[in-house]
Every structure is written in C-alpha cells, then in structure tokens.
Amino acid sequence: MGRYIIRRLIQAIPVLLGSTLLIFATVFVLPGDPIAALAGEKRADPTIVAILREQYHLNDPFFVQYWNYISGVFQGNFGRTFANVEVSEIMAGKFQVTLNLAMTALILEAIIGVGLGLWAALRRGKATDSAILASTLVLISIPTLVTGFVLQLILGVQLKQSFGIDFFPVAGISEGWRSYLVPGFVLAGTSIAYLTRLTRTSLVETLRADFVRTAVAKGMSRRRVVGRHALRNALIPMVTYLGADLGTLMGGAVITESIFNIPGIGQELFRSVYERQQPVVVGIVTILVLVYILANLIVDLLYAVLDPRIRYE
Amino acid sequence: MRVTKGAKIIAGTALLALAVAACGSGGDSSSPGATGGGDTPVRMEIGEPQKLFYPSDTTETEGSEVLAAIMTPLVSYDDNKKVVMDLAESITSDDNTVWTIKLKPGYTWHNGEPVIAQNFVDAWNFAANQENVQSASYFFGRIDGYADLNPGEGKTVTADGMKGLKVVDDSTFEVTLAAPFSQFPTMLGYTAFYALPKAAFDAEGKVTEAFAKKPIGNGYFQFTKDYAKGTDQSIDLIRYDKYPGEKPKFDKLQFKIYTDNETAYNDVAAGNLDIIDQLGPSSISRAKGELGDRYIDQPDAGIGYIGFPLKYNKDYENVKVREAISMAIDRQTIADTVFSGTRAPADDFINPAIDGYRQGACAVCTYDPAKAKETYTAANGPKTLELGYNNDGGHKEWIEAVALNLRQNLGIEVTVKPFEKFQAILDELDAKKYAGMFRMGWAIDYPSPENYLTPIFSTAAAKTGSNYAGYSSKEFDELLVKGDTAKTPEESIAFYQQADDILIKDLPYVPVYFYRVNAGFSQHVKGVKINLLNQVEWTSVEKV
Numbered sequence: 001m002g003r004y005i006i007r008r009l010i011q012a013i014p015v016l017l018g019s020t021l022l023i024f025a026t027v028f029v030l031p032g033d034p035i036a037a038l039a040g041e042k043r044a045d046p047t048i049v050a051i052l053r054e055q056y057h058l059n060d061p062f063f064v065q066y067w068n069y070i071s072g073v074f075q076g077n078f079g080r081t082f083a084n085v086e087v088s089e090i091m092a093g094k095f096q097v098t099l100n101l102a103m104t105a106l107i108l109e110a111i112i113g114v115g116l117g118l119w120a121a122l123r124r125g126k127a128t129d130s131a132i133l134a135s136t137l138v139l140i141s142i143p144t145l146v147t148g149f150v151l152q153l154i155l156g157v158q159l160k161q162s163f164g165i166d167f168f169p170v171a172g173i174s175e176g177w178r179s180y181l182v183p184g185f186v187l188a189g190t191s192i193a194y195l196t197r198l199t200r201t202s203l204v205e206t207l208r209a210d211f212v213r214t215a216v217a218k219g220m221s222r223r224r225v226v227g228r229h230a231l232r233n234a235l236i237p238m239v240t241y242l243g244a245d246l247g248t249l250m251g252g253a254v255i256t257e258s259i260f261n262i263p264g265i266g267q268e269l270f271r272s273v274y275e276r277q278q279p280v281v282v283g284i285v286t287i288l289v290l291v292y293i294l295a296n297l298i299v300d301l302l303y304a305v306l307d308p309r310i311r312y313e
Numbered sequence: 314m315r316v317t318k319g320a321k322i323i324a325g326t327a328l329l330a331l332a333v334a335a336c337g338s339g340g341d342s343s344s345p346g347a348t349g350g351g352d353t354p355v356r357m358e359i360g361e362p363q364k365l366f367y368p369s370d371t372t373e374t375e376g377s378e379v380l381a382a383i384m385t386p387l388v389s390y391d392d393n394k395k396v397v398m399d400l401a402e403s404i405t406s407d408d409n410t411v412w413t414i415k416l417k418p419g420y421t422w423h424n425g426e427p428v429i430a431q432n433f434v435d436a437w438n439f440a441a442n443q444e445n446v447q448s449a450s451y452f453f454g455r456i457d458g459y460a461d462l463n464p465g466e467g468k469t470v471t472a473d474g475m476k477g478l479k480v481v482d483d484s485t486f487e488v489t490l491a492a493p494f495s496q497f498p499t500m501l502g503y504t505a506f507y508a509l510p511k512a513a514f515d516a517e518g519k520v521t522e523a524f525a526k527k528p529i530g531n532g533y534f535q536f537t538k539d540y541a542k543g544t545d546q547s548i549d550l551i552r553y554d555k556y557p558g559e560k561p562k563f564d565k566l567q568f569k570i571y572t573d574n575e576t577a578y579n580d581v582a583a584g585n586l587d588i589i590d591q592l593g594p595s596s597i598s599r600a601k602g603e604l605g606d607r608y609i610d611q612p613d614a615g616i617g618y619i620g621f622p623l624k625y626n627k628d629y630e631n632v633k634v635r636e637a638i639s640m641a642i643d644r645q646t647i648a649d650t651v652f653s654g655t656r657a658p659a660d661d662f663i664n665p666a667i668d669g670y671r672q673g674a675c676a677v678c679t680y681d682p683a684k685a686k687e688t689y690t691a692a693n694g695p696k697t698l699e700l701g702y703n704n705d706g707g708h709k710e711w712i713e714a715v716a717l718n719l720r721q722n723l724g725i726e727v728t729v730k731p732f733e734k735f736q737a738i739l740d741e742l743d744a745k746k747y748a749g750m751f752r753m754g755w756a757i758d759y760p761s762p763e764n765y766l767t768p769i770f771s772t773a774a775a776k777t778g779s780n781y782a783g784y785s786s787k788e789f790d791e792l793l794v795k796g797d798t799a800k801t802p803e804e805s806i807a808f809y810q811q812a813d814d815i816l817i818k819d820l821p822y823v824p825v826y827f828y829r830v831n832a833g834f835s836q837h838v839k840g841v842k843i844n845l846l847n848q849v850e851w852t853s854v855e856k857v
Contacts, residue, residue, distance in 0.1 A: 032734045038363070039448060040373065041735050041754055043779050048446050050466040055446070083364040085542050093544025152576070157583045170583045171576045172546055172569070261576050263546055274705075 001304075004312040005297065012293045016286060017070070023285045024066050027278045034058075034082050034276035056082065069282065079279035081272075087279045090268065095287065097173060098264035101257070102249040104177075104184030105191070110242060113192045117199020117238075122226070124204055132200075136193035148186045148259040155182055171261035183260040187253050191245050198241055202234040209233075235306050243299030247292040251284075354549065354565030355838055355854060357588040358577040361570050365525035365542060368507040369440030369447040374847055377504045378590075379548055379568055381848040383423075383530030384508075385558065387414065387433075387501040390760055390845045394668040396499050399558075400428070400508075400531070402484075404501070409493035409798055416484045419557035422510040423535040430486035432508035438462070438474040439520055440505060449505035452758065455497070457489045493798040495805040500759040502846065533560050533851065546570050561851040581835050588841055588849060590832045594653060600833045607841075608833045612666040614760060614845060615828035616659060619700070619715065620753040623821055624775070624783025625745050628695045635820040637689035638698075638750075640681045641722035642715055648826055651711045655831055659824035662765055662816045666827075666845060669762030669806045675817045678824060682722040689723045697726040699749025701738055704731035708752055715825070742781050753781065753822060760845045762809040767793055770821055784821035 035052045036044040053059055057068055072079055078087035120132040139147075156170035173179045206212060207230050215225045253266035265284050272280040303310045362376035368384065371377055387401040398404070402415040420428040439445055441453035442462045453459050457477030462470055477489035490497065500506065508531065513524040526539040534550035552564040569586060571577040574593035578600065580586035592600055600608045619638070621629040629635060644658030657665070661674040673679075698719065702712040709731070716727040730749060732738045741747035757764045767774065772790050774780035789812050796808035816822075834841045839857055842850040 032736055036736050037734065041756070042372075043739065043777075045448070045451055047443050047463060047466050048448065048450065051443060051446050083542075085365060089541065090543030093541060097544075149575075152579055157579050160583050170580045170585055171571070172580075172585075174546065258573050259576055261546075261571050261573060263544065263570070263572075267572055268543070 001312055005301075008293075008297050008300075012290075015293065016289055019289045020070060020073075020282055020286050021066060023282050024069065024278065025062070027273070027276060027281050028062055028065070030273075030276050032276060034278075037275060038082060052082070056080075069279065073283075073286065078283040081277050081280055082275070087283045090280065091265070091283055091287065094263060094265045094268050094284075097262060098250050098253065098257075098266065100173075100177075101180055101184060101187065101253060101262060101264055102246060104180040105188035105249045106242065106246060108184050109188040109191045109195055109245070112188075113195030114199050114238065116192075116196040118203060118226075118231070120196065120200040121203035121207065124200075129200075132196065136196050139193040140190055142189075144186060144189060144255050145259065147189050148183075148256055151182050151186060152259060171259075173262055179260075179262075183256050183262055186259075187249060187256040191241075191249070195238060195241060199234070199238055202237050203230060206230045206234040232306060236303060239299055239302050239306065243295045243302075244292075246295045247288060250291060251288045352565070353837070353856075354567040355563050355588070355856060356567045356569055356586050357849065358571050358574070358580075358586055358590065359548075359568045360572070362542070365522065366528040366540070367447065367520055367525050368509070368528075369436070369445075369449045369452075369505050371504050372448050377846070378848055380504055380507065380528070380530075381532075381846070382534040382550055382566060382568075382851060383528060383532045383536065383553075384504075385420065385530075385532045386503070387506060388498055389502050392842075394666070394760065394845065396502070399502070401501070404498045406497075409495045409497070410490050412488045412490070412497055413481070414486055414488065417557075418484065420531050421555055422512070422531050423529045423553055424510065424512050426510050426512065427483075428508060428510075428531050429483045430480045431483075432510060433486060433506075434474070434478045434480055435511075435514065435518075436507065436509035437478060439509070439514070439518065441475055442470055444470055445519065449503075452500065452503065452505040455490050455492070455494050457491045459491070495797055495799050495802070496759070496761040496763045499761040503759050532556065533558070534566050559852045562855045566851065578833075581833065584835065584837070587835045587838045588832070588854075589834070590830070590843060590847065590849065592831045592833060594655070597653065597655065597831050600831075604833045607836065609830065609841070609843060610654075611830050611843065612657070612664065613828035613830045613847065614664045614666040614757045616662075616664055616755050616765070616824055617656070617711075617826045617828070618659075618753040618755070618822040618824050620751045620782050620822045621820075622742060622745075622748055622751070622782065626748040628698075628748075629750075631692050631694070632818075632820060633688050633692035634694040635823065636677045637685045637692065637694060637723060638719060639675075639677045639820060639823040640679065640685035640688065642718050642823070642825060643680045643682075644678065644825055645680065647711050647714050651714050652826070655829055656826035657829055659826050662813050662822075662824055663762045663809075664757075664765065664827050667757070667760050667762055667765070669809055669813075671810065671813075674810075674813065675824060677817070677820070685722050686724065689725075694723070694725070697728070699728050699730055700751070701730040701732055701747055701749050702752040703733070703735040703738055705734055711825075712752055739781065751781070755779070756828075762806060762813070763793070763796060766809060766812050766816070770816060782821040784819070786815060786819060789815045789819075 035049050057065055069079060078091065080086055116132050120129045123129045152170060155168040159165045159168065167178065168182050169175045169179050212225060212230050215229050251266060251269065253264055254270045257264045257267045269281065269284050304312060359378055360375045362379060363373045364370055364376060366376060366380060368380055371380060385400040387399060388396050389399040391397045400417060400420060402417045404412060404414050406412045416428065416430060422428060437453055440447045441450050441459055456475050458472065458475030461472035462475060464470060479487045481487055509520065510529050512529055513520050515521050527536045533553055533556045535553040537549060537551055540548055547570060548568040550566045552561060574591060575596050577586060577589050578592060578596035581589055582603065621635060623629060648656045648658050660672060660678045661670055663670045700712060700716050702708045712729055716729050719725065719727045738751050742751065755765065755769060768778045769780055770784050770789065771780065771793060772785040775783050775785065792808050792812035796805045796812065799805040799808055830843055830847065832843055837857055838854055840853040840855050842853050844850055
C-alpha cells in the first residue's frame with residue numbers, strides 16, 4: 001500500500017511538468033503585451049514597458065522563461081504578478097476560499113445526490129421515482145447562471161425584503177459558512193442531478209444482483225440489505241464521480257464565484273488568462289493538477305476500502 | 314482611468330447576459346433593510362484595485378477611489394468645475410513657468426509626522442524616476458529636469474531629483490516647468506501628485522511594499538490594517554480625527570470589492586451596500602425605478618471617437634469625406650438604444666463635464682443623412698471602408714451600428730474588423746499595418762479642456778502621446794501654446810476653444826459619444842455627490 005502511494009506520487013511529477021509546460025506555452029502564445037495592457041487604453045510609456053519587460057524576463061526565449069519559472073516553483077517561489085504582488089500570497093487566500101466553496105458543494109452534492117438517488121431507486125417505477133428523475137432533468141437543463149441569479153434574488157434579496165429573514169447573504173464571504181450555502185448549492189446543481197441518476201441506476205442494478213437476492217432470502221432485514229450489501233457495492237461509481245468532480249468544482253466555478261462575489265481561483269484564473277498573467281495562470285493550474293492527482297489517488301484508495309477484492313501492491 | 318472598471322463591467326455583462334435576460338427587473342420593493350444607523354460603516358462598491366497603493370502607480374479608478382479617501386490633494390474641483398485650493402494655501406505664478414505652492418498649516422500624516430513641502434518633492438521625484446517604473450510618471454513630464462530622471466531604456470539615472478523642484482521652507486516649494494503651462498494647477502488634484510510621508514521610504518529612497526499595503530495618508534480617513542490584495546474583500550477605513558479640514562460626518566468607511574456590478578446592485582437592494590458608482594447595464598433600468606432620486610445620472614469626462622489613419626491612408630485625406638462620415642452617424646439613436654442612455658451624443662471635442670465645453674460646437678456631428686450622402690458623393694469618397702475595434706470591451710454593438718449607418722446613408726461597403734485587444738489596434742497603427750478607421754476613446758488625466766487636445770492631437774503627441782491619427786496642424790499647435798501661456802484661466806480656455814474649432818474643421822477623429830456616470834445609493838445615506846474624477850465627495854455624505 002505504502003509503496004503503491006509512493007509510486008503514484010512519483011508518477012505525478014512528469015504529469016505536473018508536462019501540464020505546466022503546456023499551460024505556460026499556451027499563455028505564452030496569447031497575443032498582446034501584458035505589460036502594455038496594464039496601461040489600459042492609453043499608450044504605455046515605452047521606457048517603463050521596456051524596463052518592466054526586462055524585470056519580468058519577458059524578452060527571454062520561451063524555454064529560458066519556463067526554466068526560470070519552474071526552478072522558482074521548486075524553491076517554493078511562484079513569482080510575482082505584473083502588478084507586482086506575490087503570486088503565492090494571492091493563491092493562498094483564493095485557494096482557501098475556493099476550497100470552502102468546493103467542499104460545501106461536494107458535501108451538498110453527496111448528501112442530496114446520494115439521498116435522492118437512494119430514494120428513487122427504492123421506489124423504482126413509482127411516482128416518487130419519476131418525480132425525482134424529472135426534477136434532475138430540469139436541474140441539468142437550467143444553466144448555472146440562471147439558478148445563481150434566481151436564487152440570489154429570491155433567497156438573498158426577496159426573503160429579506162418581504163419576510164425580514166436575513167439568513168442567506170446576497171454575496172460575499174463575510175458571513176462565514178452561511179455565505180457558502182447558496183453558491184455551494186448553485187455550483188453543485190448539475191452534479192447533484194448527475195449523481196442522483198448515477199446513484200439510482202447503480203443501486204437499481206445492484207439490487208437485482210444475486211447476492212442481494214441471497215441476502216433477502218436469508219431473511220436479512222431490508223435496511224441491512226440495502227445499507228450493508230447493495231449500497232456499499234453501488235458506491236464505487238459514485239465515489240469515482242465525486243472524486244473527479246472536486247477538481248471541476250474548484251477550477252470551474254467562474255460563473256458562480258462571479259455572481260456571488262466570491263474571491264476564489266475560478267475568477268482569478270479567468271481574469272489572469274485575460275490579462276496574460278502567466279505566473280498566476282500557471283501557478284493556479286499547477287495546484288489544480290495536484291488536486292486532481294490527489295483526489296484520484298484518494299478515490300483509488302477508497303476502492304480498496306469499499307471492495308476488499310481490490311488490492312494495491 | 315476608466316479602463317479597468319469598464320472592462321470589468323463588460324466581462325461581467327458578457328458572462329451574465331443570459332441570466333440578466335432571464336431575471337429582468339424583478340425587484341419592486343423599497344422596504345427598509347435591517348442595517349443602517351448605529352455603528353455600521355458607509356459601504357461603497359469598488360472593483361479590486363489593479364495594484365497595491367503606490368499613488369504614482371495607480372492610474373485606474375478603483376485604487377484612486379481608495380487613495381482619495383486617505384489623501385488630501387493640493388487642489389480639488391468644485392461644483393462649477395473650477396479648481397479650488399485644498400491642501401494648498403495658494404498656487405501662484407507670474408509667467409506660468411515658475412509656480413510657487415504654499416501649503417496650509419496644521420496637516421499631519423496619520424503616523425503623526427507634519428505635512429511639509431519636502432514630502433511633495435520626495436514623492437514627485439520618486440514618481441518621475443524611470444527606475445521606479447511608476448505608471449503615472451508621465452504626469453511629471455512638464456517639470457524641468459524630468460528628462461534627467463528618464464534617460465531612456467538601458468541607461469542609468471544619474472540625477473537624484475528633478476532640478477525644477479525646490480523646497481523654499483517647510484510650507485513652501487517652487488516648481489519650475491520646462492515650458493509655460495497655464496493648466497498646471499488643474500493637474501494637481503490627480504492621484505499622481507499626492508505627497509508621501511518620510512515613513513513611506515526605505516533607506517534607498519524607494520517606497521516600501523509595507524507602505525503600499527497600508528498607506529499612511531494625510532486625508533480624513535486612515536487605514537487600520539494591511540490590505541491583502543487578492544484575498545481581502547473589503548478595505549475598512551476609520552476617520553482621522555486630527556484632520557484639520559472639513560471632516561466627513563461619519564466615522565467608518567468600507568470599500569467592498571465586487572467583480573460583478575449586477576451582484577453589487579442586488580446587495581444595495583438587500584441593504585448590504587450603500588453606494589455604487591457604476592451600475593451595470595441591466596441594473597440601470599432597475600435602479601431608475603427602485604432608487605428614484607437616489608439614482609445619479611451625470612456627465613462623465615470620457616469620450617468615444619472614430620479615428621482616421623491620416624498619416625498613411627490617402628482615402629481619408631479629403632476632409633469632406635470625414636465630414637460626410639460624421640454626418641452619417643446617428644449618435645442620438647446609438648446613445649439611446651445601443652447604450653440604453655449610458656452615453657450621450659457627442660457634439661464637441663471637449664466633454665460637457667469640463668469647463669470649456671460648448672454645446673453644439675461640432676456642427677457636422679449632427680445627424681444629416683441627406684447632406685452626408687451629397688457631400689460624400691461630391692467628394693468622390695472611397696466605395697469601401699474598413700472600421701476596426703477591439704472586441705474585448707463591449708464595443709461591437711455600437712461599431713456595428715456605425716457601420717450600418719455608413720452603409721445605409723452613404724451607399725458604400727463597410728467591413729468591420731475586430732481586434733482581440735485595444736493594444737493590438739494601437740500596435741498595428743504604429744506599425745502602419747492597419748489602414749482603416751478605428752475606434753478610439755479617451756479618459757482624462759486632469760479636468761482641463763487642454764487634456765482633450767494636446768495629448769491626442771498635437772504634433773508632438775504623434776511620437777510620444779496618443780495621436781494615433783498622425784494629425785498635425787501648425788495653427789492648432791500654436792493655439793495650444795497660446796492657451797498654455799495665457800495670463801488668466803479665462804483667456805486659456807478661449808484659446809483652447811479656438812484650437813477645438815480647428816479640430817472641428819479638420820476632423821482628425823469624429824467624436825461619437827460622451828460617457829455618463831450612472832450611480833446610485835441606498836436609503837441609509839444621503840448627500841452622495843460624485844466629482845469630476847469620479848470620486849465620491851465624502852464630506853457631503855451623511856448617514857440616515
């Protein structure tokens with residue numbers, strides 16, 4: 001087990017190097033001079049642009065720039081943005097926020113998704129089942145920005161104006177965990193729907209399996225059959241989905257973060273790509289790749305817990 | 314100055330256009346929120362400042378807004394668009410070249426240091442020195458000795474300051490300009506010209522990062538803690554009670570950082586925010602109904618143009634062609650429909666927010682399709698035209714509208730060419746690669762009519778400024794010099810207006826629209842006023 005984990009972590013190194021190189025190159029070929037763009041729509045002072053380009057080594061060839069960057073990263077130095085702020089300082093704050101948001105979303109997703117899926121599977125073919133399936137379809141087809149704005153208006157603005165209930169903040173993160181509830185739900189929206197359907201299908205299939213029939217025939221209680229035997233076996237695809245989703249929830253929250261004014265990395269990434277802030281883009285992506293790698297590793301390890309037949313050497 | 318915020322609104326708009334369409338104007342209430350009064354700060358929306366708080370490196374609206382609350386400028390601007398003394402007791406000159414600036418007594422920095430003349434000289438020398446790469450360094454270009462601090466790329470600075478700056482005593486200093494400039498006092502209200510305390514500098518005379526995170530000012534508000542850029546969602550200021558001038562009537566001010574203006578407006582509706590100085594397109598229609606007289610709609614000093622590459626495309630050489638193009642543009646309809654009233658049709662090269670504007674000065678800016686067609690045909694204008702714009706800033710719609718106007722009214726082919734960024738247009742114009750018409754905009758650096766003329770249309774600006782048309786007129790340049798050397802402000806304005814007349818005659822650019830400020834505030838505050846620099850006048854604001 002220990003050796004397996006170490007091997008997986010070593011495998012991560014070329015993945016990291018490759019992805020940073022790729023992202024670095026992508027930002028590199030974007031048109032426009034990021035330094036001149038700092039001046040907005042005015043002509044930037046050519047001397048200042050030249051000095052700054054020198055300072056940020058922007059005149060060096062591509063591989064020299066990449067080497068400068070990556071060797072810095074290995075020493076824990078992510079460089080500075082073109083507005084002269086430490087990238088690591090920016091990332092530290094934003095990742096904390098994004099992690100809060102992604103975890104809220106993930107927890108909501110797991111509870112609601114698995115719960116609804118379970119309910120639907122146990123009531124297969126009945127009205128409850130159809131209702132749940134139909135509502136997931138609705139959830140999937142409404143874009144995040146619509147759910148975001150509507151919920152913000154209803155829960156944040158109207159609830160307070162009409163009923164004086166000030167529980168859900170409109171935007172921002174100043175209200176602690178309450179700030180993350182609505183955006184977390186909005187962010188998890190489509191995933192909840194997918195997970196519900198996944199859980200239902202997977203569980204329905206397992207419930208038809210021979211070992212479940214045997215358990216029932218043995219006279220085991222329904223609760224134990226579903227909980228110990230069926231659900232545990234049906235859990236593997238769900239765990240896979242949740243693990244892969246963590247990365248998406250972290251990096252892909254641009255719209256949700258923007259609607260709810262949450263200063264996370266989704267927005268930062270969006271803006272940095274727009275401004276060609278190479279060090280920020282590559283820094284964030286590097287960490288996201290790490291998150292993906294770790295999440296996948298954890299998922300793989302969980303397989304072994306869920307299904308004792310799976311062993312890692 | 315405007316750029317960052319504009320881009321932000323546009324990005325947000327593009328992203329959220331769908332949702333906006335879905336939500337429409339849902340809000341209908343005006344019931345009071347739970348907050349207000351008591352110990353709540355006055356809360357204002359801003360975007361994230363582009364940089365840390367180095368005053369001479371802050372050339373955008375968001376950072377300037379914060380600095381304006383903690384710094385006292387030498388001059389400010391009154392309701393009649395006139396310059397009034399602020400930290401300065403007097404600013405005088407006999408010849409518009411040597412200016413003597415006297416400071417008012419009693420001002421102190423938030424750390425207790427007295428405000429002295431040396432603070433200005435130190436700050437300005439730091440700002441102008443190319444080694445410090447301050448983006449606002451060009452503001453000091455008119456001061457004698459600026460060239461010594463800016464020998465150019467790859468050369469080392471040998472001078473330790475501008476020779477035009479001289480401290481007379483603790484409350485007086487003298488500024489010598491390289492050439493006479495009557496508008497010099499007007500410039501001094503801008504962010505770049507703030508003084509800096511001794512505590513801002515390290516042993517080598519550089520402004521420290523610690524200062525830029527928690528600037529020590531000399532204004533009516535002060536910082537209480539470091540600003541963590543990228544992490545902090547608000548900047549909280551408290552009143553500086555030793556401030557000797559007129560103090561604000563409330564003691565806490567909070568700038569809340571938003572990335573989306575529609576969200577900020579929802580926070581106003583829910584009572585979590587008091588002032589929003591730039592409403593997004595869809596919240597404007599809501600705000601008009603919901604805020605009533607708490608909705609502000611006033612001129613903003615920015616202008617949008619269509620420019621011509623006069624220096625290398627003969628197609629546009631004939632001024633009649635340019636006049637016809639100007640008359641063929643239906644500015645009123647574009648302002649009303651494309652911009653939903655957030656722009657006003659332009660009728661001068663000088664903006665209505667500025668003293669010196671003349672309503673209807675540009676006669677050929679009036680929509681007259683018949684005369685346009687006639688003039689264009691008589692001048693034998695080209696059968697096809699090209700119109701370039703940057704498609705990252707919400708310009709597509711109005712550029713398409715202009716192109717449609719030209720097609721219909723002049724009976725010619727007009728193609729529009731999108732560029733990925735505004736800088737890309739500028740680069741291609743510099744390299745003479747792009748030869749069509751182009752969109753252009755201007756946000757002022759200081760509220761003087763001169764700022765709409767010299768940096769964009771003077772011969773000298775073709776090399777160093779923003780004269781992308783490559784326009785050059787001896788008569789125009791001479792009138793600018795006359796304005797710069799005139800004895801009184803009134804005379805200066807008269808000369809600048811004459812220079813403006815020449816632009817209207819020659820049309821190197823065609824002015825299309827003036828920007829407007831669309832702001833609003835909640836029922837928890839009153840007396841919100843926005844000045845010429847798009848900053849809130851905190852002394853007039855009161856909590857309700």
